[in-house]
Amino acid sequence: MLFSPSYGQDWKTLNSQSIEYYTQGKYEKAIEFADRALEVAIEKYGVVSEQYLNSLSNKAYAESGLGDHHRATEHFRKVVNLSFQLYSVSHVAQVESLFELAKTYISLSVYDSGTYYINQGRYVFNAIYKNNKAHYDTALYDIANAYFKLNSLDASLHHRLGQYNEAVKMLEAQVVFIKDFYPDSYRTLRDYQITINNLCSYSQAAGDMELAKDYALHYYQLTKNNDNVLDRINALQNLGSTNRNIGQYDSAFYYWGKTLVTLHNSEYLNAPIHSSTLNNIGELHNDLEEYDSAIFYLTNAVQIQEKKAAIDPYVYQTTRFNLAATYHNAGHYPEADKEYAWVIESLLEEVTHNFTYLSDDEKLAFYKNQLSIIEAYTTFALDVSGAINIQGTEDPYINSATPGTLYDLQLTTKALILNSSRRMRENILNSGDTTLIKIYSLWQQRKDQLAQEMVEGNKPEHELEVLRTKIEENEKWLVTNSRSFRTGFAKEKVAWRDIQRLLKKDEAAIEIIRLADGLIYGALILTPETKSKPELSIVMSRPSKFLEKESFSGYKNAILFQQQDNFSYAKYWQPIIDSVAAHMPDKKQPSKIYLSNDGIYNQLNINTLYDTARQEYVIDQTEVVVVSNTKELLKAPKETTGKSSKKIVLFGEPRFSSYPIENAEYAELPGTGKEVKLIDETLRAANWKTELYKEEEANEFILKELQNTNVLHLASHGFFKPSTAEAPFSITETLLQSGIALAGVNDSTHAVEDGILTAYEVMNLPLDSTELVVLSACETGQGVNNYGEGVYGLQRAFRVAGVNNLIMSLWKVDDEATQKLMVSFYKNWIKLKDMRKAFTLAQKELRKDYPSPYYWGAFVLTGF
Numbered sequence: 001m002l003f004s005p006s007y008g009q010d011w012k013t014l015n016s017q018s019i020e021y022y023t024q025g026k027y028e029k030a031i032e033f034a035d036r037a038l039e040v041a042i043e044k045y046g047v048v049s050e051q052y053l054n055s056l057s058n059k060a061y062a063e064s065g066l067g068d069h070h071r072a073t074e075h076f077r078k079v080v081n082l083s084f085q086l087y088s089v090s091h092v093a094q095v096e097s098l099f100e101l102a103k104t105y106i107s108l109s110v111y112d113s114g115t116y117y118i119n120q121g122r123y124v125f126n127a128i129y130k131n132n133k134a135h136y137d138t139a140l141y142d143i144a145n146a147y148f149k150l151n152s153l154d155a156s157l158h159h160r161l162g163q164y165n166e167a168v169k170m171l172e173a174q175v176v177f178i179k180d181f182y183p184d185s186y187r188t189l190r191d192y193q194i195t196i197n198n199l200c201s202y203s204q205a206a207g208d209m210e211l212a213k214d215y216a217l218h219y220y221q222l223t224k225n226n227d228n229v230l231d232r233i234n235a236l237q238n239l240g241s242t243n244r245n246i247g248q249y250d251s252a253f254y255y256w257g258k259t260l261v262t263l264h265n266s267e268y269l270n271a272p273i274h275s276s277t278l279n280n281i282g283e284l285h286n287d288l289e290e291y292d293s294a295i296f297y298l299t300n301a302v303q304i305q306e307k308k309a310a311i312d313p314y315v316y317q318t319t320r321f322n323l324a325a326t327y328h329n330a331g332h333y334p335e336a337d338k339e340y341a342w343v344i345e346s347l348l349e350e351v352t353h354n355f356t357y358l359s360d361d362e363k364l365a366f367y368k369n370q371l372s373i374i375e376a377y378t379t380f381a382l383d384v385s386g387a388i389n390i391q392g393t394e395d396p397y398i399n400s401a402t403p404g405t406l407y408d409l410q411l412t413t414k415a416l417i418l419n420s421s422r423r424m425r426e427n428i429l430n431s432g433d434t435t436l437i438k439i440y441s442l443w444q445q446r447k448d449q450l451a452q453e454m455v456e457g458n459k460p461e462h463e464l465e466v467l468r469t470k471i472e473e474n475e476k477w478l479v480t481n482s483r484s485f486r487t488g489f490a491k492e493k494v495a496w497r498d499i500q501r502l503l504k505k506d507e508a509a510i511e512i513i514r515l516a517d518g519l520i521y522g523a524l525i526l527t528p529e530t531k532s533k534p535e536l537s538i539v540m541s542r543p544s545k546f547l548e549k550e551s552f553s554g555y556k557n558a559i560l561f562q563q564q565d566n567f568s569y570a571k572y573w574q575p576i577i578d579s580v581a582a583h584m585p586d587k588k589q590p591s592k593i594y595l596s597n598d599g600i601y602n603q604l605n606i607n608t609l610y611d612t613a614r615q616e617y618v619i620d621q622t623e624v625v626v627v628s629n630t631k632e633l634l635k636a637p638k639e640t641t642g643k644s645s646k647k648i649v650l651f652g653e654p655r656f657s658s659y660p661i662e663n664a665e666y667a668e669l670p671g672t673g674k675e676v677k678l679i680d681e682t683l684r685a686a687n688w689k690t691e692l693y694k695e696e697e698a699n700e701f702i703l704k705e706l707q708n709t710n711v712l713h714l715a716s717h718g719f720f721k722p723s724t725a726e727a728p729f730s731i732t733e734t735l736l737q738s739g740i741a742l743a744g745v746n747d748s749t750h751a752v753e754d755g756i757l758t759a760y761e762v763m764n765l766p767l768d769s770t771e772l773v774v775l776s777a778c779e780t781g782q783g784v785n786n787y788g789e790g791v792y793g794l795q796r797a798f799r800v801a802g803v804n805n806l807i808m809s810l811w812k813v814d815d816e817a818t819q820k821l822m823v824s825f826y827k828n829w830i831k832l833k834d835m836r837k838a839f840t841l842a843q844k845e846l847r848k849d850y851p852s853p854y855y856w857g858a859f860v861l862t863g864f
Helices: 011-023 027-044 050-065 069-086 092-107 111-131 133-138 140-160 164-181 190-206 209-223 229-245 249-264 272-287 291-307 313-330 333-354 360-384 402-413 416-429 434-456 461-481 483-488 496-500 550-560 568-582 599-603 630-634 670-685 700-704 731-735 794-800 815-832 835-849
Strands: 507-515 520-526 535-540 592-596 623-627 647-654 689-695 711-715 718-720 738-741 756-758 772-776 783-786 790-793 805-809 859-862
Touching: 011 027, 011 050, 027 050, 050 069, 050 092, 069 092, 092 111, 092 140, 111 133, 111 140, 133 140, 140 164, 140 190, 164 190, 190 209, 190 229, 209 229, 229 249, 229 272, 249 272, 272 291, 272 313, 291 313, 313 333, 313 360, 333 360, 333 402, 360 402, 360 507, 360 520, 402 496, 402 507, 402 520, 402 535, 402 630, 416 434, 434 461, 496 520, 496 630, 507 568, 507 599, 507 630, 520 568, 520 599, 535 568, 550 568, 592 630, 623 630, 623 835, 623 859, 647 670, 670 689, 670 711, 670 815, 700 756, 738 794, 772 815, 790 794, 794 805, 815 835, 835 859
Parallel strands: 507 592, 592 623, 647 689, 647 711, 711 772, 772 805
Antiparallel strands: 507 520, 520 535, 718 738, 738 756, 783 790, 805 859
16 A cells, blocks of 8 residues: 655655564564655655655565565665666765665675675775765765775675685774874774774684684774673673683673673563574583573574564574574484575575575685585585484484485585686686676686795785785686676585486495594495485594504505505505495496595505405595586597697606706706607607797796696696795685796796796696696695595696596605506597597506506596
């Protein structure tokens, strides 16, 4: 029903009544009076007016309160459009309308749209001074306050995405800005108080508990005499949280108890802050193993949220996750199963919706922010899978569908960052959009510049930070403006049955999954016989033999000291392969296994494990195809049969120093020159197109200029130098820790390139048409291991650059044995027209002269 102006009330009165009803939580009445105010606004001022925009915004707030988010979003978007019609030049009203629209999207966890409108708001804010100087001079304080709100919202978004330190930095800068802008009155300023409150929360998330406590006390002092009861509630909530995080649990319960008392005597009873407080209390009871109390508080928190028409997805997901974990800890498995099912489905939806627009570092922060949920669920899944009886009862609760859920979770999240980065590259380069490709090229150039300057170490940190910001802006622009990227990455639903259907009768697929903090590993197994669920095989540590410590040291020492390893097969492979064979059609080992590794399995060469019972290595028993995610089976492999037009580019024997240097970091490698020369001669005779670069020509500049090569062979020094710094994880810094040494690397001055091709720079190489890269160097398979994501090093970098298959080493290699292996590999490839069979045969041939796996097992072929 529409209300006409004949009611006799003016717009201001109706609008004020709408606002009052909204603050009281009476959303239907708020909408009723907002509609009446809109009728008056249309009659007296028109649609394109401040009055109409104000009332439409109020209506959208109330619609959000009722949970009608779709309509609220439509109205906020209309407010944005009208604000640009109302003001022909940049205006603070435009900034405010963009802020409200962004805030609505972020509250719904639709972060890509939230980011887009935040950036639009910043653009308008920056344009006001240039385009509307008169407005800037007369409305400076309104403009500043709009900026504070926009910046706070941006920090909130960073916090939600797991970028806690960035959120803290943004608000610390805002504190300085506010103090400069309001030197005498900032303590009483609402924006300042809200900023301090948020800094308390974000500092806790960043792990700086002492700083968080300082902010909590400061906020308490600022607000203790405020008339606003919500401020006092927030202050008590903060004090409870900071005391909890420094281990002062009695004080935490005391402050949260006072919070509840204040809530019960206020209009905020059953409001989001109420459920948030109950969640915090429940979470602490769970940590203290007081499960009945934890369940009481957490279920009340859930019920409060579910009684509301509008649910905050972020708070609701957190509460239900805590409830799931508590049920699990208390041994209430059916209840935990129900909660976890909802939490995992929610997490997958969030990843699907929000992962496309993030930069690489943002993707990693977001992924790590969700990792605690994934790890908690995998531990629970192990308990209820039936694979082993951890519950300790004669009649344990079993959910037979759990292995299937685990497999589907792996398909969605494993190597997620690698695959999304590669997909972005492919879609942008294939878009045909010249502007898009130009910005992409600029982004690559700046990344190369950053890598160069970080390796050289001559630039001050603030200059590097400016360059990082520009790189981040380029990347965000690319993902925001690339329609081909956004549609191309639309995540398809992939399930284990899709993989199982592709298996031939003599094939199997395995997803390795790290469980119980590495004490246990699981193998999710698919065979042609799989019907209702994947098989879950368990690899367990004895308490004194950790899979990732003593057991792995035993494997590595046996390799390096060339001793027969009679234990690692039984430890790492026997439980898995026995389970695979038991579920094959003929109850025998399959001829081919697609293996997606995780954790410590990334550092093993499965082919080198020795079966003492049959007195043979895994390489003699079955073909193991290592992939980053078994989802790769859904894509047809690149052509590997070989054609006369196949092209290879070889780099070997780089001249590391242009003049004599004592104790140079990188020693010359004359053996690699012989290696690439023999390969070049072999392939030329088979009508391959070859390009050979040695000595001074084996340099970084020529490598970066390569185009359209099928195979790239790099014979040189590889390096992996893990950082000892405890700085927050950054993909940039991590990928600078590994690379390949090329010509001129030992020289003190460099005209263009420094001779170090880092993994970070590799990501930008044009290798989309390259089917194989051979890294004939030491430890090129090493890197930083990120559980669920794989190894961050040269392997990941070449995959992002477009390469499907890599041959790389897991330990230091012998020059002569490596030379023989590589030459044999290419000869076999020419003969067999099959890359993988050629490599396996080359390893077996080398084993005749070099029986120890140290020689023939150093290299692994990955990809599909």
